[in-house]
Amino acid sequence: MMSHLLVYIMVTIFVAMSYTPEPKPVPLPLHFIAPGASTNSGALASHPLHAFWNLHLVEGALWNRLQHLKDRENNPILRDNTTGGRGPATESTSMHGNDGSPSCKPDHLWASHLPDFNTMPEQMKYFVLSMHCRNYTLLMNQPDLCKGQDTKADAPLLFMAIKSQVGNFENRQAIRETWGRTGWVQEEAGVERWQVRTVFLLGRQDITTGPHPDLEALLQLESSLHKDILQWDFRDTFFNLTLKDVLFWDWLSVHCPQAHFIFKGDDDVFVRTGALLDYLNGQYTPLQGTTKKVRDDFLVGDVITNAWPSRQPTAKYYIPESFYKGVYPAYAGGGGVVYSAALARRLRAVSQWVSLFPIDDVYMGMCLQRLGVSPSDHPGFFTFDLPEANRDKPCAYRKVLLVHKRSPKEMLTLWRDLKAPLAEC
Structure with missing residues (x-):
C-alpha cells in the first residue's frame, strides 16, 4: 500500500515539474493574410x-x-x-451563351433539384427556371434625366425610383401630380429647395395570367410625354420585383451617380416629400470645414426582424422549404425605403454575389447582411398603414413620412388636405 502511494506521489511531482502553461492566444489583427x-x-x-x-x-x-x-x-x-x-461562375455552366454573355432562356436544371417543383405555384416555378438571369435589354431609357446636374449643388438630393406596372397609368399620374413631382421641391418645415427626380421602373406587361389589352402603345405615348419611364425586357411579376432593384442600381451608376439619396418604393404609397427632405437634409455627417457627406451605410424604413418564410402555398409570399430554409435577415419593408447613393453603389457590387431571391425587400436585406450594414427603423414609415380610425384625419399625418397603401384618388385628396393650413391638432 505504501509503495503504491509513493509511486503516485512521484508521478504527480514529475507531471507538475514538466507542465508548461499554454501561451495566451495572440489577438487577431484588424487585417491579416x-x-x-x-x-x-x-x-x-x-x-x-x-x-x-x-x-x-x-x-x-x-x-x-x-x-x-x-x-x-x-x-x-x-x-x-x-x-x-x-466572376459568378458557381451556379451553372448552362447559364451563358456561346459568346459568354448571359443566356436568359428557362433553365430546367434548377427544377431537377426541387422534388416538389411540379406542385409549386406558377410564379414560383417561373422564378426557379429563370433565377440565373439578371441581364435584360432596356426597352425604354431616360439617359438625360440627370443631365446638367453634375455639381453637388445641382445634383438631385432625392432620386425617387418607383416600382410600377404597365397598366398602372392612374397611379403614375397621381404620383406626378403629388408627392413624386420632378424639379425643385421645398422642405416642409424649412425654406431650402432641393432637386428631386422621379422615375418609374417597369418590366414587360405580363399577359400569361389572362386576356389583357396591349398597352405598349399607350406606354410609349406616356414615356414620350413625361420622360420618366424605365422599362426592361422581363415579365413584370411579383417575384420579379428583385430584378427592378439590381437593374436600377446598374442604371443609376451610369446615368445619375451624383444623386445624394435614393427612395425606392411602390406606386401605391403616399410620401410626404417635403417632410422627407427636411429629414434627409439633417443626415449629413460634417467633415473638415463646411464639407458634409452622407453616411455610406445610411438606410431607413420600416424594419422587419426575425421574419420567417411563409409556408402556406396559397400565400402571396409563399417560399417552399425545398427552395429556402432559415430566418430572413433584417430588412426594410418594400413599400418604401430610403438609402444613400453611396450605399446604392455598394449594393450594386455585392448583389453580383447574392443569388436572386423572389421577394425584393428580403433580397435587399440579404445584400445588406453581406455588407455588414444594419437597416435603421424610422417611426415615420407606416408600411402597414395607420390605425383605421385615423386614416382620414390630416392631423394624424404630421409625423408620417410614408404610408401604404393609397389609391390614386386618395393620393390626390390627401395631398390637397395636407397642403392646406392644418387646424390646431
Whole structure:
C-alpha cells in the first residue's frame, strides 16, 4: 500500500515539474493574410467584425446551396477587401451563351433539384427556371434625366425610383401630380429647395395570367410625354420585383451617380416629400470645414426582424422549404425605403454575389447582411398603414413620412388636405 502511494506521489511531482502553461492566444489583427488569399495587390484581407458571409451549409434547400458556394468563394476573409471578384461562375455552366454573355432562356436544371417543383405555384416555378438571369435589354431609357446636374449643388438630393406596372397609368399620374413631382421641391418645415427626380421602373406587361389589352402603345405615348419611364425586357411579376432593384442600381451608376439619396418604393404609397427632405437634409455627417457627406451605410424604413418564410402555398409570399430554409435577415419593408447613393453603389457590387431571391425587400436585406450594414427603423414609415380610425384625419399625418397603401384618388385628396393650413391638432 505504501509503495503504491509513493509511486503516485512521484508521478504527480514529475507531471507538475514538466507542465508548461499554454501561451495566451495572440489577438487577431484588424487585417491579416489568410491562406490562399491573393496578395498580388499588396492589400491585406479585411478581418470582418461580424460574421455575415455564411459558411454553414443548410442542407436540402436550393437557394441556400447556391448561395453557400458564392459565400465561400467571396468570403472577405479569404480575399482582398472587395465585393467583386473572379466572376459568378458557381451556379451553372448552362447559364451563358456561346459568346459568354448571359443566356436568359428557362433553365430546367434548377427544377431537377426541387422534388416538389411540379406542385409549386406558377410564379414560383417561373422564378426557379429563370433565377440565373439578371441581364435584360432596356426597352425604354431616360439617359438625360440627370443631365446638367453634375455639381453637388445641382445634383438631385432625392432620386425617387418607383416600382410600377404597365397598366398602372392612374397611379403614375397621381404620383406626378403629388408627392413624386420632378424639379425643385421645398422642405416642409424649412425654406431650402432641393432637386428631386422621379422615375418609374417597369418590366414587360405580363399577359400569361389572362386576356389583357396591349398597352405598349399607350406606354410609349406616356414615356414620350413625361420622360420618366424605365422599362426592361422581363415579365413584370411579383417575384420579379428583385430584378427592378439590381437593374436600377446598374442604371443609376451610369446615368445619375451624383444623386445624394435614393427612395425606392411602390406606386401605391403616399410620401410626404417635403417632410422627407427636411429629414434627409439633417443626415449629413460634417467633415473638415463646411464639407458634409452622407453616411455610406445610411438606410431607413420600416424594419422587419426575425421574419420567417411563409409556408402556406396559397400565400402571396409563399417560399417552399425545398427552395429556402432559415430566418430572413433584417430588412426594410418594400413599400418604401430610403438609402444613400453611396450605399446604392455598394449594393450594386455585392448583389453580383447574392443569388436572386423572389421577394425584393428580403433580397435587399440579404445584400445588406453581406455588407455588414444594419437597416435603421424610422417611426415615420407606416408600411402597414395607420390605425383605421385615423386614416382620414390630416392631423394624424404630421409625423408620417410614408404610408401604404393609397389609391390614386386618395393620393390626390390627401395631398390637397395636407397642403392646406392644418387646424390646431
